[in-house]
Amino acid sequence: MVVGVLKGAFVFTADFVRKLRVPHRVEFVRVRSYRGKTRGRVRVEGNVAGIRGRDVLVLDGVLDTGRTLRAVLRRLEQSQPRRLKVCALLRKRRPGQLAVPLDFVGFEIPDVFVVGYGMDCAEEGRNFQDIVVL
Secondary structure (H helix, E strand, O other): OEEEEEOOOHHHHHHHHHHOOOOOOEEEEEEEEEEOOEEEEEEEEOOOOOOOOOEEEEEEEEEOOOHHHHHHHHHHHOOOOOEEEEEEEEEEEOOOOOOOOOOEEEEEEEOOOEEEOOEOEOOEOOOOOOOEEO
């Protein structure tokens, strides 16, 4: 099962699953951790049904502070998947980042704010084909 983290990883998830050549299901969780441009409490919304005893791959757009992905993993672990693997398209190199287990990383980037390829700033920039520094 592939679980995409909304909204930032929806384009990455779509491209990823189109390349898979094994049977799979796709689910999404929505995470809200920003209120405008200021950080708020992390909330994971939506229930991913049917992951008990299954292999699950979580796809996230960018590992920034680690707060969001940590919340997603805690939520999914409650449903007792057989295996839980994590892939982040981007991992920021930043001080104070929480330790979050990443099994796969697309690219390491400096501690800059990026938009495009589904990632946004206050809902702007998601439609950029390229990932650009804001």
